Amino acid sequence: MLHGPPISVSCQCGTRRDLKYGEAWECGCGRRWDTTQIPREQYARIRGIQLRFRALPIGLGLAVACAAAFFVATGNAFSLFILMPCALIGWMTLIRPAHRRRYRAAIADLPEWTLRADRSPRDGCP
Numbered sequence: 630m631l632h633g634p635p636i637s638v639s640c641q642c643g644t645r646r647d648l649k650y651g652e653a654w655e656c657g658c659g660r661r662w663d664t665t666q667i668p669r670e671q672y673a674r675i676r677g678i679q680l681r682f683r684a685l686p687i688g689l690g691l692a693v694a695c696a697a698a699f700f701v702a703t704g705n706a707f708s709l710f711i712l713m714p715c716a717l718i719g720w721m722t723l724i725r726p727a728h729r730r731r732y733r734a735a736i737a738d739l740p741e742w743t744l745r746a747d748r749s750p751r752d753g754c755p
């Protein structure tokens with residue numbers, strides 16, 4: 630099972646729903662939507678992009694935490710009062726907006742899928 634971004638399904642009747650990959654949903658109107666119709670490799674690519682972009686904030690957070698630990702260990706705890714606001718402001722004003730733009734651009738290249746509605750769960754499986 631892949632855990633990645635949600636897949637939003639819009640039913641012909643106008644209902645929208647976010648599903649996980651591999652999940653099936655039966656709409657109130659009786660149509661059935663199966664996300665396993667999406668090729669696994671394609672979904673894996675999206676997930677890979679998401680993970681890659683998530684790695685940067687985590688990496689930066691760790692770097693700041695290491696720097697903080699270093700300052701504390703060297704008896705320089707006061708520097709934290711300079712480091713932390715600087716890191717936070719730099720993240721909010723410079724890194725995060727650029728990061729989001731790049732993420733959106735990467736996601737925009739990806740295909741959109743049209744799922745077929747099917748009522749019988751067993752029919753859609755290859």
Ligand SMILES: [Zn+2]
Pocket residue numbers: 640641642643644656657658659660
């Ligand atoms: Zn529906």
